Amino acid sequence: xxxxxxxxxxxxxxxxxxxxxxxxxxxxxxxxxxxxxxxxxxxxxxxxxxxxxxxxxxxxxxxxxxxxxxxxxxxxxxxxxxxxxxxxxxxxxxxxxxxxxxxxxxxxxxxxxxxxxxxxxxxxxxxxxxxxxxxxxxxxxxxxxxxxxxxxxxxxxxxxxxxxxxxxxxxxxxxxxxxxxxxxxxxxxxxxxxxxxxxxxxxxxxxxxxxxxxxxxxxxxxxxxxxxxxxxxxxxxxxxxxxxxxxxxxxxxxxxxxxxxxxxxxxxxxxxxxxxxxxxxxxxxxxxxxxxxxxxxxxxxxxxxxxxxxxxxxxxxxxxxxxxxxxxxxxxxxxxxxxxxxxxxxxxxxxxxxxxxxxxxxxxxxxxxxxxxxxxxxxxxxxxxxxxxxxxxxxxxxxxxxxxxxxxxxxxxxxxxxxxxxxxxxxxxxxxxxxxxxxxxxxxx
Amino acid sequence: xxxxxxxxxxxxxxxxxxxxxxxxxxxxxxxxxxxxxxxxxxxxxxxxxxxxxxxxxxxxxxxxxxxxxxxxxxxxxxxxxxxxxxxxxxxxxxxxxxxxxxxxxxxxxxxx
Numbered sequence: 001x002x003x004x005x006x007x008x009x010x011x012x013x014x015x016x017x018x019x020x021x022x023x024x025x026x027x028x029x030x031x032x033x034x035x036x037x038x039x040x041x042x043x044x045x046x047x048x049x050x051x052x053x054x055x056x057x058x059x060x061x062x063x064x065x066x067x068x069x070x071x072x073x074x075x076x077x078x079x080x081x082x083x084x085x086x087x088x089x090x091x092x093x094x095x096x097x098x099x100x101x102x103x104x105x106x107x108x109x110x111x112x113x114x115x116x117x118x119x120x121x122x123x124x125x126x127x128x129x130x131x132x133x134x135x136x137x138x139x140x141x142x143x144x145x146x147x148x149x150x151x152x153x154x155x156x157x158x159x160x161x162x163x164x165x166x167x168x169x170x171x172x173x174x175x176x177x178x179x180x181x182x183x184x185x186x187x188x189x190x191x192x193x194x195x196x197x198x199x200x201x202x203x204x205x206x207x208x209x210x211x212x213x214x215x216x217x218x219x220x221x222x223x224x225x226x227x228x229x230x231x232x233x234x235x236x237x238x239x240x241x242x243x244x245x246x247x248x249x250x251x252x253x254x255x256x257x258x259x260x261x262x263x264x265x266x267x268x269x270x271x272x273x274x275x276x277x278x279x280x281x282x283x284x285x286x287x288x289x290x291x292x293x294x295x296x297x298x299x300x301x302x303x304x305x306x307x308x309x310x311x312x313x314x315x316x317x318x319x320x321x322x323x324x325x326x327x328x329x330x331x332x333x334x335x336x337x338x339x340x341x342x343x344x345x346x347x348x349x350x351x352x353x354x355x356x357x358x359x360x361x362x363x364x365x366x367x368x369x370x371x372x373x374x375x376x377x378x379x380x381x382x383x384x385x386x387x388x389x390x391x392x393x394x395x396x397x398x399x400x401x402x403x404x405x406x407x408x409x410x411x412x413x414x415x416x417x418x419x420x421x422x423x424x425x426x427x428x429x430x431x432x433x434x435x436x437x438x439x440x441x442x443x444x445x
Numbered sequence: 446x447x448x449x450x451x452x453x454x455x456x457x458x459x460x461x462x463x464x465x466x467x468x469x470x471x472x473x474x475x476x477x478x479x480x481x482x483x484x485x486x487x488x489x490x491x492x493x494x495x496x497x498x499x500x501x502x503x504x505x506x507x508x509x510x511x512x513x514x515x516x517x518x519x520x521x522x523x524x525x526x527x528x529x530x531x532x533x534x535x536x537x538x539x540x541x542x543x544x545x546x547x548x549x550x551x552x553x554x555x556x557x
Contacts, residue, residue: 059491230496232489297491338493351492 027117030131036261037136043252044143048150049076051249055242055304056154059297059350062234063434064158065444071153075169079146082173087145088138090178094121097190100182110134126187130259140256141181148177148205154350155213158223159431162439164422171414172212176407180204184399196399197371197386199268200257202312202364203403210357211404213348215411220424222347224431236297243300247276250307254314264375268314272307275326279306282330287338298334305333305355309363313370316386321370328366329359361400368396446541446553447515451506452478452534453526458504464525465508468517471557473508484532503534509541511554 053072057065079087089104104110118134121127130137149169153160160168183189184196184204191203198204223231233239254272258265283302288294309329310322317325337354348354371392373384386392418424425431430438437443453461458475465473479500486499510518519536527533546556 230498231494232491232496232498291490291493293490295490301492342493354492 027129027131029115029117029133030260033131033260033262034133034136036265037132037140037256037259040252040256041136041140041143043249044140044147044256045076045249047246047249047253048072048143048147051242051245052147052150053242054238055246055300056157056239056350058235058237058239058242059233060157061231061434062444063436065234065436066442067162067435067439068153068157070162070440071157071165072150074166075150075153076146078166078169079149079173080142082170083138083142083145087173087178088141090174091145091181092120092138092141092186094124094186094188095182097188097193098183099179100186107138110138121187124188126193128187132259137259140259144201144205144253145173145177145181148201148209149173149212151205151209151352151356152213152216154352155348156216156220157349158435159220159425160216161423161426162435164418164424167422168414168418171418172411175414176208176212176410177204180208180403180406183402191399191402194395194398195386195392196395197316197367197392198312198364198399199315199367200254200311202308202360202367203399206308206311206356206360207364207400207403208360208407210353210355210360211407212411213352214346214357215408215415217346217348217353219412219415219419223349224428226347233297240296240300243304247303247307250276250311254311258315264315267318267375271314271317271319271322272310274319274322275310275313275329276303276306278323278326279303279309279330279333282306282327283334284330286331286334291338301337301351301355302330302334305329305359308333308356308359309366312360312364313367316367316371316375318372318375321366321372325363325366325370329362332362333359364396364400365393368393446509446544446557447512448539448541449506449508449510449515449518449522450537450539451508451522451526452480452503452536453506453522454528454532454534455502455504457526457528458506460525461506461522464521465518468514468521470508470510470518473506476505476507478503478505482532482535501532509544509557511557 049072053069056072057068060068084107086105088107089102090100093100093103095101114133114135116133118130118132118137119127120130149172181204183191184198186192250272251269255265255269258268280299280303283305284294284299287298306326306329309325313322313325333355336358337351341348341351341354369388371386371388373387376385377383378385415424426435426438451461479502481499481501484501486497486501489496489498508518515538519538522536544553544556545551
């Protein structure tokens with residue numbers, strides 16, 4: 001025993017000498033970047049449960065509060081499994097310009113290099129090397145895949161069958177979310193190659209969910225008693241807590257999308273805060289002037305609209321433009337949710353389209369106007385890869401148009417299939433009784 | 446004995462209680478109620494959707510007093526609950542046939 005210890009003692013300096021040489025050869029996981037991305041992942045999950053669950057549940061009638069919370073909660077669970085099985089591999093492996101390959105199906109192979117930096121699209125000439133392990137990247141992206149379909153639930157609140165909801169969410173995640181995430185964020189994706197800028201998901205998350213929500217609202221029709229019954233929110237206080245949690249979690253969403261703890265993450269955080277505040281003030285002012293009172297629901301809706309609009313722009317813009325993006329989103333989404341919706345006559349119950357669709361479009365287009373070159377400068381592009389101007393605006397418009405078209409068509413197809421298999425809507429009796437009792441056999445106090 | 450039933454604005458409840466205590470009122474019953482009168486309803490607006498709320502929250506006070514105290518108590522409630530604005534409420538005075546204190550079995554004036 002003594003000799004073994006002695007040998008170990010003499011071997012120690014030798015080990016210390018050789019280890020740094022080994023470390024210099026292979027790229028290493030950066031502990032600072034990884035720590036931030038682990039935290040960001042938790043922050044983004046916080047946006048869906050409990051953030052979005054509370055935000056939406058506070059805006060429905062008392063008889064539907066639990067069912068609305070259940071939607072966010074179960075989407076979280078369903079998409080986690082879907083992402084593990086096939087969603088991640090479709091979105092983030094090399095594949096072709098439109099669809100990933102199946103090399104990570106069931107997360108096969110993720111354990112092979114579990115403690116090494118993760119390379120996106122390895123072996124291609126567009127490969128991107130990160131400083132975090134693949135597990136962290138996969139988990140961070142999973143939380144985005146979770147919140148996107150959960151956002152759609154706002155459009156059909158109070159009337160969708162739970163079985164139909166589960167089927168819809170699985171299919172939508174696989175056939176709409178993952179492909180669009182691939183187009184925009186995979187290095188091989190066609191919109192990424194085109195040069196469309198979407199830092200944290202203006203197209204992938206918000207336009208995508210907003211337009212899908214609009215399709216759901218159009219196909220499923222209005223709530224019973226829409227326009228005649230009192231559909232005032234059960235508890236705007238819950239919605240305030242939910243919106244505030246969304247705001248906090250959004251720092252993980254936007255600043256985390258730098259996939260590193262660096263200067264771009266810092267800029268993303270700063271512009272997120274500024275645009276959110278500006279949008280809340282913008283919505284409040286518009287409402288105060290046109291309706292006479294600055295409502296609490298209006299202020300928090302404006303804040304969410306600002307968070308949505310700055311999402312694609314964060315990481316590409318600096319504070320001045322963030323202020324403009326925020327004000328534009330606050331006023332624009334107010335207009336969409338209070339005027340456009342009533343003009344066109346669809347019942348988007350909680351304004352998934354009015355806030356996420358319209359806010360996403362405003363943000364994605366203004367990113368093309370305001371992108372600040374130096375934030376994306378490297379040695380091959382000293383002036384920056386993304387520079388605001390007509391050309392960039394054109395790329396943004398293509399990305400917006402492609403996302404709207406694809407999600408509208410495929411969402412309609414999925415609704416058709418699910419409608420035939422399950423039926424989309426609860427019965428009239430169940431809807432009047434409330435989804436809490438009718439679907440879940442429970443009641444809120 | 447008379448039952449005095451007053452419908453008042455909720456925020457005036459404490460003022461009314463404080464006005465009645467010096468008059469020797471030993472107890473009263475309070476309920477949260479909703480209703481409408483000349484004030485009609487109020488309009489709520491949520492993201493541009495306007496809802497007319499027909500029934501406004503009010504507080505109902507019920508107090509039983511000997512017949513000779515009625516005027517005094519009614520005056521005190523009016524004084525305490527009045528804001529001179531529409532929606533201040535109403536007072537109803539009804540006859541009471543019989544009162545029993547459950548604990549002791551005392552009846553009528555003794556039970557108040």
